Amino acid sequence: xxxxxxxxxxxxxxxxxxxxxxxxxxxxxxxxxxxxxxxxxxxxxxxxxxxxxxxxxxxxxxxxxxxxxxxxxxxxxxxxxxxxxxxxxxxxxxxxxxxxxxxxxxxxxxxxxxxxxxxxxxxxxxxxxxxxxxxxxxxxxxxxxxxxxxxxxxxxxxxxxxxxxxxxxxxxxxxxxxxxxxxxxxxxxxxxxxxxxxxxxxxxxxxxxxxxxxxxxxxxxxxxxxxxxxxxxxxxxxxxxxxxxx
Numbered sequence: 001x002x003x004x005x006x007x008x009x010x011x012x013x014x015x016x017x018x019x020x021x022x023x024x025x026x027x028x029x030x031x032x033x034x035x036x037x038x039x040x041x042x043x044x045x046x047x048x049x050x051x052x053x054x055x056x057x058x059x060x061x062x063x064x065x066x067x068x069x070x071x072x073x074x075x076x077x078x079x080x081x082x083x084x085x086x087x088x089x090x091x092x093x094x095x096x097x098x099x100x101x102x103x104x105x106x107x108x109x110x111x112x113x114x115x116x117x118x119x120x121x122x123x124x125x126x127x128x129x130x131x132x133x134x135x136x137x138x139x140x141x142x143x144x145x146x147x148x149x150x151x152x153x154x155x156x157x158x159x160x161x162x163x164x165x166x167x168x169x170x171x172x173x174x175x176x177x178x179x180x181x182x183x184x185x186x187x188x189x190x191x192x193x194x195x196x197x198x199x200x201x202x203x204x205x206x207x208x209x210x211x212x213x214x215x216x217x218x219x220x221x222x223x224x225x226x227x228x229x230x231x232x233x234x235x236x237x238x239x240x241x242x243x244x245x246x
Contacts, residue, residue: 028082078215091223104217116147152246154194
């Protein structure tokens, strides 16, 4: 039997209540906040989502990765699926590989996008900065679809759907088409300054300290019951608040 053991101090666990969107005996859907790392890694050894799950749902120690079947970046908010037993975990992994789980995102991007479209550009690890990704012909095939929700004065609200699931895919692809995500500290256009923007508004926008990206919709057939699971998570408060300045 798989048993995941983590030695952790409760003092480093964030005071965090799992925001559960859906739960049954097989799966758990949560709404992850910004600033929460999913898996332990370099620079984030404790206080991760995995630690919180193992602390609050101790039975998850018997499941690989504490039941986490996919990830979100530290500062991306939104829906995540957690498996509550090994059978469900394996079936969910298969559904993801077979692209049978629909995941959609909301994002605020820099500039005016004229119409919806598709980015099809291979992604690989950045040769100069190994923690980052880049578009390169040697990379793995990667496809991102996007639709316009609303145009603001200097930014655009879009819906995004992935065909593939590469690391940082949305962030890399939006930079590739010159519409990087608002607030992204890594995949950005240096010294971007919208013409004729209100300086007070720009200062407010520049205080937005994370990528404005939210996993808002998950849809799939339950791997055990075959019931359609169709869940939404509304935009987080910080993204709603920044809209009036865009």
